[in-house]
Amino acid sequence: GQNIDQPTEMTATEGAIVQINCTYQTSGFNGLFWYQQHAGEAPTFLSYNVLDGLEEKGRFSSFLSRSKGYSYLLLKELQMKDSASYLCAVRDNSNYQLIWGAGTKLIIKP
């Protein structure tokens, strides 16, 4: 079956670094996305990985290992505005639709 796992909630301190993990088991793989979603708002795109390795974009980086079915989102120099849910989504090979994890709620403390 199709399954994407993320921790439900994480807490971190302002200025620190946090890593949010995502593991997936899907019938096929054609790319992995990370989105940020503030409470009550729409998801917004953060990153895309299709090949193994690290993609860096400012304070945010995303890593992918296809052989392990594993990705992580790394957030550096945390700011209060980073308090949000982070959604991992995998594009299925069969119909190219996105399969979504339940999201990780990140709480930033001063």
Add this chain to the structure above:
Amino acid sequence: EAQVTQNPRYLITVTGKKLTVTCSQNMNHEYMSWYRQDPGLGLRQIYYSMNVEVTDKGDVPEGYKVSRKEKRNFPLILESPSPNQTSLYFCASSLSPQPSADTQYFGPGTRLTVL
């Protein structure tokens, strides 16, 4: 401004009363999709459309209908709403339905309550 719009943003209705949630995008995107989001379950796809007059069922299509008569609009229809359809609904679009780094753009969401 490039955007996806949804209306209404909030709706409280009663069981059995037909309703339509509109979705419109001004980016000439081919692909459009409807999701519902419930606590602890993440985004679940209801229906999607790869192009005009082409629609397909997602993971949770029961109780919903859609149409794609023109590229910019993709309305979601609930013929006979029930309380288990109480949820937060998002419409999304992207330029191409084909695999790429192309991201989906989301509308602001419609919070529906069915009593």
